[in-house]
Amino acid sequence: MQKKQKIKKFITACMATIYSLTSLISITPVHAESYSASLNKTGLKAYHSFIIEDRFSGTTIGPGMMDLSDFRINGQKAYCVEPMVQISSNPIYAHEKITGRSAFYKIGYSDAQIDRMAYISSLGYGFNGDNSIEMLAATQLMIWQVQQPNGFSQIPSSVQAKVNIINDRLNTIYKNVSFANNTVEIEGYGEEYAVTLDDSSGTFKNYLNNTIPTGIHIERSGNTLKIWADKSAAETGNLVFDAFYLQSQATNTEIAYYQPLNQTLAVFGKKDPKVMRVSYKILVQPETAEVSSSKKGIGKVDVKLNMHKTDKDSKKGIEGIEFEFFRDDVSLGKDRTDENGNVTIPSHIEQEFTSDTFKETYVTNWDELSERMQNECISKGWFSNQSDAQASADKKAQAHLDIKTKSMYIKL
Incomplete structure (x- = not known):
């Protein structure tokens, strides 16, 4: 019986060797470089x-128990x-490169799984200078877990701590910033018109500035982004942010070292x-013009001029x-005093008066403004149209003229 088992193992080993050799002949080109x-x-473990x-x-x-080993291919770090x-x-x-x-497709991986392994590699061992053996082990373990999500237990606590760090980073990759792809409406120039965005997903803090027009x-604090514009800004544009590192640092290398009988x-x-992108749009600013008014009028009064002569x-x-x-x-005429020394002569007086010039401002593009901008214009005393502005200027000029003509009676 034992002899039969030994023969069976020997035949199995021989078949594996033959399969290996035929596989190498059929898959690996004659002059292809091999990788160990x-x-x-x-x-x-x-x-x-x-x-x-x-x-x-x-x-x-x-x-x-499985050792969470450091794998190499021709001495290069591999997983x-x-x-x-x-x-x-x-x-x-x-292996063949x-x-x-x-x-990856040949050994059963989907695009989503390949992406995940690439992100684990990018954000695991070596990221932010963490070259610890625990981070190396955690990165390899998580790559295995892409294919075997429930296949491991009894993970060392020091390794699990690094796994948690990588998972927290992946959370940024697989969640969206709550204000991503939003269009921010900026209603004027200067910091007083700043718009503040708060990210409820808690991931914006992990993004770097890529492109700020x-x-x-901008002003950043944790998951908060404050945006405002000065007059050199274009009316529309995009702010671009990259998670963890800039696009320019990415290489997107994906290499498999494959051998049918080997791992x-x-x-x-x-x-x-x-x-992550945020678009902005600077809303239409008010365009203004002025009207003015000055009024002329004749002040008229009938009076009696009195004189009194005494000894x-x-x-x-x-x-x-x-x-x-x-x-x-x-x-105006002559007359003599009466027995009491009084003399009176009637007079009709007319005098032309001119009011001061009064100016009013109106907005020529009122209907294009936002409600907030319209309210700001109102707070400045600006009018929504030319006719209302002219009416106000005329009213002020007339009121001033009336004051001037009435002052004539007072002086007399």
Whole structure:
């Protein structure tokens, strides 16, 4: 019985070797460069609940503890993307380098899963200078979890802490800033017209400024964005923000190192960051014109001019004294005092008066303004149309003329 089992294992191993050689001949070009895989154990382990296939021997490995290793391909940092397949560094199982996504598709990954692995790589080990062994292990574990989301347990707490950090970063990638793609209406120039946006998703804090148009000013505080414009700004435009790092830093490298009998390794460059845009529109500003008014009028009054002549010593009126009355060097007539020393002459007086000039402002594009802008114009005393402005100027000029003509009676 034991002899039969040994023969069976030997035949299985031989078949695997033959399959390997035929696979290399059929898949790898004759002059293609080959790449050798290697790994360094971190000593940080997690329990895997799935079966691992050993394609070299045709056997399987049951659930158990798995080292969260540092994988390399020709010495370059790489990640294992087939957690259910055993790896070998034997040159006979050397890998073929395949750029793009075709090899990932071949081993069962979707575009969404490839994107997620690329983001995990971009925001995990090495990001913000975190080259710790715990972050390395967490990054590899999370890449495995793309294909085996429920396949691991008993994760070391130090690794889980790094997993939580990466997941928090991924939350920014997979959630939208609440004001993303909004159009902000700016109702005037200067900080007094600033618009403040608050991100309820809590992710805007992780975005960097990519493009801020000329004449647009921003102020950031956590998840709050304050925007205002000066007069050099274009009437419309877009503000662009990139999550975690700028677009210019992305390489979008996606390389699979593939061998049918070996575990597939992958190298990811920085993936395009998530981009968030806010559009702005500077609302129509008021255009103004002026009207003016000045009024002329004749002041008319019928009066009696009175004179009283008395004796210097006795203070009694003197009769028969002749007086001639003048106004503006023009004689109004002559008369003599009566027995009481009084003399009276009637006079009709007319005088032309001119009011001051009064000006009013009106808005020529009233209907194009926002309600807030219209209210601001009203607060400045501006009118919505020319006729109302002219009527107000005329009324003020007439009121001033009336005051002038009435003052004539008072003086007389």
